Amino acid sequence: MSEAPPTAPKRSRIQQRNRKRILEAALDVFSQHGYRGSTLDQIAEAAGLSKPNILYYFSGKEEIHVTLLARLMEAWLDPLEQMNANGDPLTELLGYIRRKMEMSRLYPRESRLFANEIIQGAPRMGGNLETGLKPLFDEKCRLIQDWVDAGLLAPVDPAHLIISIWATTQHYADFEAQVRVLIPDNEAAWTAAQQHVETMFTKLLAP
Amino acid sequence: MSEAPPTAPKRSRIQQRNRKRILEAALDVFSQHGYRGSTLDQIAEAAGLSKPNILYYFSGKEEIHVTLLARLMEAWLDPLEQMNANGDPLTELLGYIRRKMEMSRLYPRESRLFANEIIQGAPRMGGNLETGLKPLFDEKCRLIQDWVDAGLLAPVDPAHLIISIWATTQHYADFEAQVRVLIPDNEAAWTAAQQHVETMFTKLLAP
DNA sequence: TCGTGACTTTACCAAATGGTAAAAAAGAGA
DNA sequence: TCTCTTTTTTACCATTTGGTAAAGTCACGA
Secondary structure, three states: OOOOOOOOOOOOHHHHHHHHHHHHHHHHHHHHHHHHHOOHHHHHHHHOOOHHHHHHHOOOHHHHHHHHHHHHHHHHHHHHHOOOOOOOHHHHHHHHHHHHHHHHHHOHHHHHHHHHHHHOOOOOOOOHHHHHHHHHHHHHHHHHHHHHHOOOOOOOOHHHHHHHHHHHHHHHHHOHHHHHHHOOOHHHHHHHHHHHHHHHHHHHHOO | OOOOOOOOOOOOHHHHHHHHHHHHHHHHHHHHHHHHHOOHHHHHHHHOOOHHHHHHHOOOHHHHHHHHHHHHHHHHHHHHHOOOOOOOHHHHHHHHHHHHHHHHHHOHHHHHHHHHHHHOOOOOOOOHHHHHHHHHHHHHHHHHHHHHHOOOOOOOOHHHHHHHHHHHHHHHHHOHHHHHHHOOOHHHHHHHHHHHHHHHHHHHHOO
């Protein structure tokens, strides 16, 4: 029996609450230990439910993980989608960078969940990368290329620009354990990071 | 019985050969599946040895992983160590970036092993981060700060500069699965990436 | 308040997995 | 060749882990 009817996902209040709990707990556990490093017992304990009870709401461990990844994908793409073709190029790109930085700071678990999955070759992402990420990536690459061609930005490879924005912003969430050792003052680290990243891309992009 | 006598690690030819095989196989497996995602059976199969035979050379799964991480740390620090205080600042930094990029291209498994470990909170790195990485990081931060103070580089936060160099260069190895989807032509991707990263940091650092 | 379907718990299980004991085999030196 | 040490294999084992069956328990509308 499929647990996610495509037509009507009508779920009772209890179902909504418990599914939410489970996904929240699973995000915690999966992002910290990776897929295989996490156990249903850990997730169950974190969710305050019994293991069989969890399997009443999800068909298995993998389905929980896949559900998390699918939901995450939307949230992840959103800041890029917001980049407006009609705005000022530099402003739009810096806005995107700021939103990305914000996400790293506010949702490090999501970032690490994603990173874990990609590093291991994205075995559970299905076609999400091709069907979700790629089209948007290509679209925004064309947009940036147009801006460059119009002389509104310094010449830059759009694809690698986006990739380097991802790299720098996500790094602070994904490699937090390292950053914390190297820059002990966490508060200061984030503001300085914000400053640094903005300066870097401003210098790169100013026409 | 400790397997690594601190005084004399005198190992027979067979020991040397088999330990090497095991570490090579383990690097393959660990970097692809993470610590808990990897099994001794997988490592044994990849090494062409039986599981108990592997446990004849290493006291357990964790010891293999820790050994890999410790070895990796040295290789990882080397490019940064090479950055010379007496050279031209911009040349030295670009040289470092080039070496880092090279390492990502040539040793993606090592990069991913490291990334996996850090993302999960570095539970098996022991004090390697504090005792190995931190001192060198601090030393090079001071060096860069001196260069900035002498007006040889544009004003930049040394710590975040180094971190952003790591982020951009390692991203191509760690997130290879994603990059391959977005930029299908792998050959072109690397040369364009090299170009992009160099341009980016040149613009950031030129005084 | 009673019955029915939604939800939970208890008691399991089979497979996988890290690891061990001890016997067998293979080397190496005399 | 014979002996002693190193290396490898065979046969296990205890625990963990994802998952199931089935017997409860609960909530809510009639």
